Ligand SMILES: Nc1ncnc2c1ncn2[C@@H]1O[C@H](COP(=O)(O)OP(=O)(O)OP(=O)(O)O)[C@@H](O)[C@H]1O
């Protein structure tokens with residue numbers, strides 16, 4: 001490939017290239033239409049709604065207002081109309097980001113060795129292991145989460161076993177805590193981390209390991225200087241696939257966190273339900289989208305720089 | 311050249327697998343490789359060349375025997391503790407690093423200072439003539455360029471021994487010839503001991519100081535290219551290196567009696583039944599009366615500078631002579647013609663069975 005002298009494109013070639021580009025644009029039209037209808041449209045509706053007034057029984061009333069946006073972090077005092085920082089809202093946002101980050105880190109810590117293990121099995125066994133990894137997808141998320149509830153609740157399996165073994169006297173209070181949400185999300189999102197990692201490690205040329213050892217690298221240096229940078233695309237993909245849905249998680253915090261340990265997803269749902277504040281819900285949704293996009297941009301930029309400078 | 315030993319393999323055995331599936335890739339191999347020499351391991355596919363190289367590099371542990379480096383036992387040292395570097399057949403360049411970063415890798419792992427690393431990298435890239443590509447990603451290089459990076463990377467830490475596993479086999483013929491010369495130059499300039507693996511006998515003959523010929527896990531013969539070619543020890547070596555003729559014979563008081571009844575002279579041997587060998591270029595065609603053996607021409611194959619003349623001895627044994635084609639292209643020989651065959655004095659060798 002390389003080394004071939006590059007000649008300037010002739011006019012005929014340029015014309016052909018222009019034609020191909022135009023044809024390519026036409027071909028991507030269905031995708032563009034789909035994108036407009038399925039992504040841009042709803043997003044626009046959301047943005048518009050976030051600047052309207054809440055209706056008394058849900059829905060919106062037409063009338064321009066910033067209230068929804070200030071309502072994300074502030075409450076208006078009923079007596080003197082001043083704005084106060086709303087700690088509860090802030091803590092929901094922070095908890096969402098924290099739990100999602102923790103989940104991403106932990107699924108990586110568990111998922112990487114798992115993916116490595118699978119990718120280094122003989123070809124035949126690999127399919128079996130991958131199959132096992134995907135089994136949880138066969139059951140509805142709600143049911144899987146309820147199963148975890150069944151295990152970790154006060155009179156659940158885990159506590160019964162621990163008490164039976166005499167390790168504890170009082171049941172551990174795990175259910176309806178951040179820990180419960182974390183456990184649930186780690187379990188639910190682990191396959192999303194393992195699969196892209198597996199794909200990257202599967203493509204990894206194991207002979208590079210020998211080259212590393214041959215050039216005096218220790219095991220840790222081989223991991224840090226060779227394996228991690230080479231499979232980085234898989235790490236990035238896995239982290240995104242876990243972090244993004246974790247940040248918007250709804251079912252898991254709802255069931256395992258109870259009513260109190262809300263995440264942003266539950267908070268949004270609340271606005272469209274009991275809260276009857278659709279504009280606030282819309283503003284929160286847009287906020288979530290912005291956080292995710294910003295996080296992704298920073299992360300991808302950072303990760304690529306790492307790759308470039310070894 | 312100093313005659314001290316760089317690598318010494320002593321009774322090395324390597325078995326893969328267990329029980330009835332066990333394969334002895336190396337079966338009691340003992341070998342001394344001298345300091346500063348270009349040593350080639352030559353043998354057909356599956357004979358254990360790569361296995362021996364990997365044992366020296368430390369990627370595999372021997373099932374038995376010892377390996378010494380400069381007299382010190384390194385049998386149980388891991389590869390990152392051995393001052394030995396490898397040029398892999400697949401090159402195994404780090405895809406996420408540039409050419410310069412690849413070359414720097416070993417030096418950095420050895421904890422060399424930044425200035426030392428960059429000076430040495432520059433020196434190495436100049437040595438393999440890749441200075442202008444230092445900042446390229448390795449995926450943007452041609453096969454020959456990748457080869458040079460692999461060489462520079464392995465030479466940079468100044469190993470005591472450089473191991474090369476068929477490094478040229480992925481290159482096309484022209485590039486391979488260039489790299490053969492290049493490798494030889496690098497070896498002379500650096501003075502590092504090279505252990506080179508190939509199954510190409512011509513490559514082995516032209517590049518090596520000494521060659522170790524292997525077959526099915528055994529070392530068949532070790533010697534200079536000339537020794538290996540002119541005095542092959544056994545039938546395997548004789549036939550693997552170059553073309554040759556085999557003449558079954560029986561030892562007698564005055565020499566060896568060929569199966570066609572004629573007695574010829576060859577070096578002494580213990581065995582009664584032997585095989586004599588002689589290279590095609592050591593046969594001469596003469597008028598029938600003046601030859602050592604009368605033969606019949608069965609085929610003539612024109613190769614340009616050479617003509618191969620296939621003949622059968624009275625007992626039916628086939629031999630081939632390589633003759634220089636006459637300038638007008640007309641040898642005057644004809645298929646079916648009877649002619650005399652003469653062996654050049656001292657050319658017949660006796661093979662161990
Ligand atoms: N990891 C292994 N497991 C089982 N058998 C092996 C292994 N590595 C090598 N062998 C066997 O050992 C023998 C020698 O293999 P080796 O790779 O050393 O041959 P080679 O001389 O390098 O051949 P080639 O020229 O094809 O590279 C072969 O029969 C091979 O099948």
Ligand SMILES: [Mg+2]
Pocket residue numbers: 359360361475
């Ligand atoms: Mg090999």
